[in-house]
Amino acid sequence: MRGVVMYGPGDVRVEEREVPQVVAPTDAILKVVASCICGSDLWPYRGADATTEPTPMGHEYVGIVEAVGADVKNVTVGDFVVGSFFASDNTCEICRSGYQTHCVQRQPGAATGAQSEYLRVPLADGTLVATPGMPDADLVPSLLAASDVLGTGWFAAVAAEVGPGKTVAVVGDGAVGLLGVLAAKQLGAERIIAMSRHADRQALAREFGATDIVTERRDEGVARVKELTGGLGAHSTIEAVGTQESMMQAIRATRAGGHVGYVGVSHDVSLPGDELFFSGVHLHGGPAPVRRFLPELIDLIWTRQIDPGKVFDLTLPLDQAADGYRAMDERRAIKVLLQP
Numbered sequence: 001m002r003g004v005v006m007y008g009p010g011d012v013r014v015e016e017r018e019v020p021q022v023v024a025p026t027d028a029i030l031k032v033v034a035s036c037i038c039g040s041d042l043w044p045y046r047g048a049d050a051t052t053e054p055t056p057m058g059h060e061y062v063g064i065v066e067a068v069g070a071d072v073k074n075v076t077v078g079d080f081v082v083g084s085f086f087a088s089d090n091t092c093e094i095c096r097s098g099y100q101t102h103c104v105q106r107q108p109g110a111a112t113g114a115q116s117e118y119l120r121v122p123l124a125d126g127t128l129v130a131t132p133g134m135p136d137a138d139l140v141p142s143l144l145a146a147s148d149v150l151g152t153g154w155f156a157a158v159a160a161e162v163g164p165g166k167t168v169a170v171v172g173d174g175a176v177g178l179l180g181v182l183a184a185k186q187l188g189a190e191r192i193i194a195m196s197r198h199a200d201r202q203a204l205a206r207e208f209g210a211t212d213i214v215t216e217r218r219d220e221g222v223a224r225v226k227e228l229t230g231g232l233g234a235h236s237t238i239e240a241v242g243t244q245e246s247m248m249q250a251i252r253a254t255r256a257g258g259h260v261g262y263v264g265v266s267h268d269v270s271l272p273g274d275e276l277f278f279s280g281v282h283l284h285g286g287p288a289p290v291r292r293f294l295p296e297l298i299d300l301i302w303t304r305q306i307d308p309g310k311v312f313d314l315t316l317p318l319d320q321a322a323d324g325y326r327a328m329d330e331r332r333a334i335k336v337l338l339q340p
């Protein structure tokens, strides 16, 4: 089968790889219907994360179950399924508390290699959720979004305690930030301030529910958010980038007693203790327990109440994955869907 392999910065190739097989009795093998390129795939692509050996890429996927191990009970061959990027049993105490990305059995990167024709998913019963039936083709991008970027934006909004009557600021205009806007809207936010300097992303943010756009960054961006909130800052801020600058921007844009939900993968972020101490801001985040939200998100998509698939503004055949990485790296595309 064909699959995407990263060799180093700027060097991704589509290669012939071995078709995965059931290894453990809790495994499922999927025929991938669609996968995509993640903003986090750009960290190694840009050399910010080292690639020490050729690495199969991709952790966002929807597919049809092709085979299951002897212990798998919740999904069967032929099911259309959405999975999350960390395999989890969904039964341990940590999972039951809603933190499946920290499952005691979790297998980080277990679904690595999703940018391919077939995929092995460990702990299939805990990791995969079947849709009510075969989806219409136009629902596939939205279901794919649920497997990471929607689930992650949703978690960020929940972690930021978004709710009715609240003002939400969103730092980051990638797919996760934009879907954080959508989540904030669904969760009842009264006002949503999207921080973005790109016209196309501003337009999508507005479509997803943003009421205000702030184009300034750093301290100027913080000052604009304060201006829009009577000098106080947002109640809830979603941080969807992962840099020192974006994290400080998020903390400083939040009012005392407010909440920051941070989901951008942290890169060299170091928080000054004295500023944190005097900010009075709650911080919560990390790798999103997407699995917690999948049943609810699938239902919202299935009943066409939300259309998160709009973040995919470029669809390419798997063979052209390298063009997709380039387009996202150069910010010509928000998010690239790959069709095997």
Ligand SMILES: [Zn+2]
Binding pocket: 088, 089, 090, 091, 092, 093, 094, 095, 096, 100, 102, 103, 104, 105, 106
């Ligand atoms: Zn668990």
